[in-house]
Amino acid sequence: MTTDSDKIVTPVQSLCAALVDQLRGLNAIRTGRVADAFRAVPRHLFAPEAPVAEVYSNQPIVTKRDERGLAISTVSAPRIQAFMLEQADIQPGMRVLEIGSGGVNAAYIAELVGEGGEVTTMDIDPFVVDRAMRFLPEAGYEHVNVVLADGEFGVPEHAPYDRIxxxxxxxxxxPAWWEQLSPGGRIVVPIRVRSLNRSVAFQLEGEHLVSRSIERAGFVAMQGAGAFGEEVVYLHGDTVALRVDDGQQADGVLLAAALKQPRVELWSGVTVGDQEPFDDLDMFLATSMPGFCLLTAHESAVAAGIVQARPWGSSAVVDGGAFAYVVLRQLGPDSHEFGVYGHGSGAEALAARVVEQINTWQSSHRGGPAPVILAHPMGTPADQLAGGLVIDKKHTRFTVSWSR
Ligand SMILES: C[S@@+](CC[C@H](N)C(=O)[O-])C[C@H]1O[C@@H](n2cnc3c(N)ncnc32)[C@H](O)[C@@H]1O
Incomplete structure (x- = not known):
């Protein structure tokens, strides 16, 4: 029976409904089950320090900063939580481990697994664990296991997990994530591949993990035993830098000198719309060009015309004393052309190689399937790896291949 009080829509409910509509519009929520989970969880109870309207807007809430003022814990932006839950494809009755806590995402997962499932959420930071331990029962999720530990080692006492x-x-x-995953299970992880941050849904198939979907996603960096920073090579004071990852090489002295030389400029003829994402171009260049790095710059260096890097970094390639990076120029109100700026000895040839790869992406990969990333345990011999580029990490041998 419906009563009058059932019809009353509170401000929180309408904020929540608007958020769900927005996330559907952004294609972050794709299924009714994830939409229902977002409607069911009182998100504001997990960030009581923030205004309610902010908690239901599509932005992260920083809950802890380090001594330099950098965010080390956040309630993630709803868009990212939503598409990662979609990537995870969590079904009723599953056992799920969340690494990196806060509470609200564990509550969404608890909704998705239902009463027959089990959720374990863990964090390395006692401050975050304490919050999750308080907020989850307050919001009605008293059965979620909350654990203080380093995610590098998982949580063996509640394993195995259908989803991590x-x-x-x-x-x-x-290794712990492999060991604690059920046969056929799935790991969704924001992983750095040659300086690019991507949330990858990996499905366990026999002895290896196979990517099922890849989305751009920035996250605070892992602390503890799994922490692994990039090399940062400065080219102009501390305002222009190359982020160098996965065994790539960049000589700071040579490249700082290169930046002082006049730039070469080549244009590709390949265009992109104003709001059109091109994450897969970055990924294609990163996994097809030796010497790939990410060029980042402080806005003062961009304003001074020293480089033209995007706020989150521009694809760049280093070859000895030269580097070249991808830029855009406006052609019309909704059209930009990809080009390449290069500096240093041999910059013209290097820039031409990058332009050629942009054209290969345009003709062979744009709008096509995402690359397939396979993860093999370290120690897998080369002849048993899938084809494509091999990227060796500490515990895992990744291969990345693009279909033609
Ligand atoms: C983006 S926040 C997590 C957001 C959260 N899942 C939510 O509900 O929105 C990332 C968290 O990872 C935690 N963290 C960092 N390194 C970790 C590690 N090695 N093991 C477990 N947690 C870690 C941080 O303390 C931080 O709280």
């Missing part, structure tokens, strides 16, 4: 959802930026897949 990692909500902190990783560089590798440590």
């Amino acid at each position: 959802v990692v909500t902190v930026g990783a560089w590798d897949i440590p």
Whole structure:
């Protein structure tokens, strides 16, 4: 029977409904089950320090910063939580481990697994664990296991897991995650591949993990035993830098000198719309060009015309004393052309190689399937790896291949 009080829509309910509509519009929520989970969880109870309207807007809430002021714990932006839950494909009755806690995402997972499932959420930081231990029961999720530990080692006491959802930026897949995953299970992890951060849904198939979907996702970096920073090579004071990852090489002295030389400029003829994402171009360049790095710059260096890097970094390639990076120029109100700027000795030839790869992406991969990333345990001999580029981490041998 419906009563009058059932019809009353509170401000929180309408904020929540608007958020769900927005996330559907962004294609972050794709299924009714994830939409229902977002409607069911009182998100504001997990960030009581923030205004309610902010908690139901599509932005992260920083809950802890380090001594330099950098965010080390957040309630993630709803868009990222939603598409990672979709990537995880969590079904009723499943056992799920969340690495990197806060509470709210564990509550969404608890909704998705239902009463027959089991959720374990863990964090390395006692402050975060304490919050999750308080907020989850307050919001009605008293059965979620909350554990203080380093995610590098998983949580063996509640294993095995059908799903492991990692909500902190990783560089590798440590052995514990493989060991604690059920046969046919899935790991969703924001992983750094040659300086690019991507949330990858990996399905366990026999002895290896196979990517099922790849989305761009930035996260706070992993602390503890699995922490693995990139090399940062400065080219102009501390305002212009190359982020160098996965065994790539860049000589700071040579490249800082190169930046002082006049730039070469080549244009590709390949265009992109104003809001059109091109994450797969970055991924294609990263996994097809030796010497790939990410060029980052402080806005003062961009304003001064020293480089033209995007706020989150621009694809760049280093070859000895030269580097070249991808830029855009506006052609019309909704059209931009990809080009390449290069500096240093041999920059013209290097820039031409990058332009050629942009054209290969355009003709062979744009709008096509994502690359397939396979993870093999370290120690897998080369002749048993899948084809494609091999990227060796500490515990895992990744291969990346693009279909033609
Ligand atoms: C983005 S927050 C997690 C967001 C959360 N899942 C939510 O509900 O929105 C990332 C968390 O990862 C945690 N973290 C960092 N390194 C970790 C590690 N090695 N093991 C477990 N947690 C870690 C941080 O303390 C931080 O709280």
